[in-house]
Amino acid sequence: MFIHRLFDVMGNVKKFIFNVILHLIDDVRMTVVQTSIPDELHKKLVEISKSEKKSIKEIVREAIEDWLIWNEGIVEDPFLNLKPVDFGVKTNVEGIERVLYGRSE
Numbered sequence: 001m002f003i004h005r006l007f008d009v010m011g012n013v014k015k016f017i018f019n020v021i022l023h024l025i026d027d028v029r030m031t032v033v034q035t036s037i038p039d040e041l042h043k044k045l046v047e048i049s050k051s052e053k054k055s056i057k058e059i060v061r062e063a064i065e066d067w068l069i070w071n072e073g074i075v076e077d078p079f080l081n082l083k084p085v086d087f088g089v090k091t092n093v094e095g096i097e098r099v100l101y102g103r104s105e
Helices: 002-024 039-052 056-076 093-101
Strands: none
Touching (some): 039 056
């Protein structure tokens, strides 16, 4: 669960930085992209659009940004690509689990 939360936080940071960079660029050129989607997917987009008070364009744009960040970002992220290092110290896995998850002995 911790690693999933870490990915969420890192993704949000990357998304924030990505959005800041986009807004800092004075001459942002936009391209229109069209596609066909199944009716059920469109219905879900409409529901989300209403509940979040955002346009469908905005939701789709955010989804594309997220997809690009995660599909390109994870591969290039040096933190996520680190190889384990053996420091020669034995780890007490049970002790770590007890602290992290509140497990009793």
